[in-house]
Amino acid sequence: MLAFEKWCKQNKGKYLYDKENSCQKGVFPEIKIFKKEICWCDIMTYYLIHIAEYKYHSSIHPYKGEVYIRDTESKFNIKNKM
Numbered sequence: 588m589l590a591f592e593k594w595c596k597q598n599k600g601k602y603l604y605d606k607e608n609s610c611q612k613g614v615f616p617e618i619k620i621f622k623k624e625i626c627w628c629d630i631m632t633y634y635l636i637h638i639a640e641y642k643y644h645s646s647i648h649p650y651k652g653e654v655y656i657r658d659t660e661s662k663f664n665i666k667n668k669m
Contacts, residue, residue, distance in 0.1 A: 588602075590639070591631065591634055591639075594616070594634060594638060595613070595616045595630075597616075598616030598617055598618060599614070599616060599617045600613065600614045600615050600616030600617065600630075601613045601614045602627070611627040615627075615630060616630060618630070618633060620633070621633075632653075635655045636655070639657065640657055640658075641655035641656060641657040642655065642656055642657065643655055644656045
């Protein structure tokens, strides 16, 4: 999450999680592909796939989220993108 929060900040956004109310808040990072309707799920998925180099693996059913995986070699590449 620290890398994600840093990436958000670098893109003029700020991720905040309101634990007390169990919701996500903050300012969405400025990403050109997202026009009007956007949510934190979209931003996190974009980050995982395009920045952190994860790949979609599966969904947890009944739908409670998605599972993404990454090769161990890829985790070192993320430092170069920040």
